[in-house]
Each structure stands twice: as structure tokens, then as C-alpha cells.
Amino acid sequence: MAERHFAPDVPELRERWGGFTWDKAHAPEAARALGKYPDGRKASAVIPLLDLAQRQVGVETGTQGWLPIPVIEFVAAECGLPPIRAMEVASFYTMFNLVPVGKYHVQVCGTTPCMLRGSDDVLKACYAKGMKKGHTTPDGLFTLTEVECLGACANAPMVQINDDNFEDLTEESTAALLDALAAGKPVRTGSQIGRQTSCPEGGPTSLKKMAERNYDYRPQWADAGEGA
Known part of the structure; x- marks a missing residue:
């Protein structure tokens, strides 16, 4: 596993990301995420908002996106959380990038x-x-x-x-x-080998006709039961 650490909270980072807010493309989705939870429970939106913020950073930087500390603080404020609580969530889940990544x-x-x-x-x-x-x-x-x-x-x-x-x-x-x-x-x-979802490699080994169409095996099973 890669080490999990935040990018240093240096003045240059604050200058670049200290004014972060939702852009026009992401603001409606942020509002929808917050709207799912009643007052006093907005903290439950922290994961979707962190994900949304990371995606917006990705759009702005031409990368997959990451979470500078000022951006995490912005999300924390949106959710009514102390910044450290949002940082705990961001650092726990590896879906969140804590340092810059590539495209x-x-x-x-x-x-x-x-x-x-x-x-x-x-x-x-x-x-x-x-x-x-x-x-x-x-x-x-x-x-x-x-x-x-x-x-x-x-x-x-x-x-x-x-x-x-x-x-x-x-x-x-x-x-x-x-x-x-x-x-x-x-x-x-x-x-990358043409496997359908998680079928056995080389194709199905049983109920093979189901791979072609919605085949009904029940009449065969009924006949088998009658002969038993």
C-alpha cells in the first residue's frame, strides 16, 4: 500500500486553493447531495462532497483530481464539520487522493x-x-x-x-x-479477454443457453423431476 499523507499546507497551496468553491458544473450536484440530509445531519454528505470536490479539482488541473487541505476545509464547512473530521475521512478512504496525481x-x-x-x-x-x-x-x-x-x-x-x-x-x-x-x-x-462480467474463463460451463438468450430451463427440470 502507498503511504497516506497530506500535501504540505504551504502558502503556495493556500494561494492556489484557498478560494475554492463549487463551479457551475458541480454546484447543482453538491446541492443535491446536501439536500438528502436534514439539518443537523449534513455531516453525512462528507463522502460524496469530497468526491465531488476531487473531481472538480481534476477538471481544473487536467488530472484525476486530488484534495488539497484548503479544499477539504471547504467541504468540512459545507457539511458543518470541524476540518479535522473531514481530513479523517479523506485520509481513511483510498478513493481520495491526498497529493497531486496524473491524468x-x-x-x-x-x-x-x-x-x-x-x-x-x-x-x-x-x-x-x-x-x-x-x-x-x-x-x-x-x-x-x-x-x-x-x-x-x-x-x-x-x-x-x-x-x-x-x-x-x-x-x-x-x-x-x-x-x-x-x-x-x-x-x-x-x-481484456472478452469474458462476460465474471463468467468462467472460456465461457459458461453450465446453463450455456442463458448466455445466448433468456432460455427457460424449467420444463426440462420439471420433466426430470417427474421421472425421478
Whole structure:
């Protein structure tokens, strides 16, 4: 896991982000999030507002986004929270970036299923593109982080890049994926071998007709029951 720490709260950071407020694109969504909770319970909106703030920072910086301390303080005020409470939430959940990241945040799962299925090869492909864990490439394009389970164990190894999962990876397919992103080309999310969601590799092993259409097996089961 990467270390979790806040970017230093230096004057330059305050100058850049001290006046943060919702822009026209994000203000309506912020209002909707706060509107879900009654007075006295606005603190419950802290996670969606932190996510929204990170996305706005991402738009402004051309990256995935991150949470400078002044931005966290703004969200805390919106929720009626002491700043330290919002900072506790931001530092707990790895979905929140506490330091600047690149345009593409490459989060490689290194937990046991992915490790056994080749996460080292995925990391090797990332290293070949000049990435280092916990760092952003000099061109600002990629940030590499090794994370714990991302919940796609059946399709290991996988990475999450910004909001999308890429599964069933090899060293070669990872390299091709990174090249496509760097070139601004469209990429296929999910399984990279054509697997449907988390079906067995190679396709279904039972109820195969359900993969073609909404096939009704019940008459066959009824006949089998009558003959028993």
C-alpha cells in the first residue's frame, strides 16, 4: 500500500486553493447531495462532497483530481464539520487522493488473487513505461499506486484507472492499454479477454443457453423431476 499523507499546507497551496468553491458544473450536484440530509445531519454528505470536490479539482488541473487541505476545509464547512473530521475521512478512504496525481491514476491490485494471477507482470509493464510506485511520470500522464483488493478477484489480475476497471490483464495487454491511453485512443474497460462480467474463463460451463438468450430451463427440470 502507498503511504497516506497530506500535501504540505504551504502558502503556495493556500494561494492556489484557498478560494475554492463549487463551479457551475458541480454546484447543482453538491446541492443535491446536501439536500438528502436534514439539518443537523449534513455531516453525512462528507463522502460524496469530497468526491465531488476531487473531481472538480481534476477538471481544473487536467488530472484525476486530488484534495488539497484548503479544499477539504471547504467541504468540512459545507457539511458543518470541524476540518479535522473531514481530513479523517479523506485520509481513511483510498478513493481520495491526498497529493497531486496524473491524468491517469493507475492503481494496481497486489492482493493475493491478483498476485497469483500475474500482478507482477502488470507492474512490470508499468515500470517499462517509466512509472514508479507512489510517483507521477515527468509528463504528468500516469501515477502508479499499488493497492489492496479492488473486488474483481475472479478476473484477476486487474487495475483500476481513474473510474474504470481493466481485468484479465497480461504484461502485453497492460502495455497496450497504457499506450492507448497515452495516445488518447479509446480503450475497452472490463475484461481484456472478452469474458462476460465474471463468467468462467472460456465461457459458461453450465446453463450455456442463458448466455445466448433468456432460455427457460424449467420444463426440462420439471420433466426430470417427474421421472425421478
